[in-house]
Amino acid sequence: MNRSKSNWLLVALAAFALTACSGSEEQTTAKAAPVNFATGDECHVCGMVITNFPGPKGQAITEKDQHVRKFCSTRDMFAWALQPENVNRNHTLYVHDMAETEWASPDDIALIDAREAFYVVGSNRKGAMGPTLASFAAKAEAEKFAMEYGGETMAFPEITMDHLNSGMAMHSMGGMDH
Template sequence: MNIPRPLRRLGLAAGLGACVLLAACGDAARSGGATPVEITRDTYCALDGMLLADYPGPKAQIHYDGQPEPEFFCDTTEMFAIYLKPEQARKVRAVFVQDLDKTRWDAPQGAWIDARTAYYVVGSSKRGAMGPTIPSFGSEAGARKFAEAQGGQVLPFAAITPDMARLDGGALHDQKM
């Protein structure tokens, strides 16, 4: 079939445009159609009521079905502790964390990414709002660079376990008391 060159170009452009739109739809579908909500001076942690803007380290938010506003967390460890609980029965629409490739540790702002696509550093020496935390990065290279400087192991979202996200800081197993 002999298709004129201008029509072939138009078809190619339309095809590329469709691919871009489908990729964007995939991102929206992965995040349950939810969009991240920015932290304000009044945004507080769902677990302990702390004001998030007052503390360093990456924050997190979980969007639940049937709940118009997300629940925010002081750090990613708290988010994982709630998200990974076996008794967690509410349907999660989306989970967002801050990308430390794109924001500062001391005063993180914006830079929200889908938590399920992020890379994390478990066991670093860096401390967040509640002590040990699990820093989040949009790129594996960023997570590796951080781990080289601060220690820890780089893992994807699916590899984080409840034992890695304990909120007791190890106090329950401290035999020195």
């Protein structure tokens, strides 16, 4: 085989290998779809029945095994996601867009990417465990909510454990009144 034919063959094989790798990589990094909350689902953090309470809920889907963890509130989802063993992992996270659903009983059609959402921290609206973070797809909707119910509008990366702990007593039962 002459040199130009062998070089062409090597280039063709390299292109094939890169295409094959790229295709399988896309399959493994595809974003998992949100999962509906069902009657009887329990919160991964506190064990409470999720659908018994008002306010936005959250869920995390692990990349490696596609295991779904559901949370009775956005606060519990953040408490889990911000743990040292989870914070640097790229879990798929979803929350309810509260501009598109009712506070008393959020509709799963309104689940959005939690990392792209805006949150109102410190409002007077209660979730499953008392104070929670109201979640919105649009910053303008979050700001409108904050004007009506108090609190501060923040993007996902701005939220820390300090925000969860200040004014949000862990597992207070204040949110049980609908």
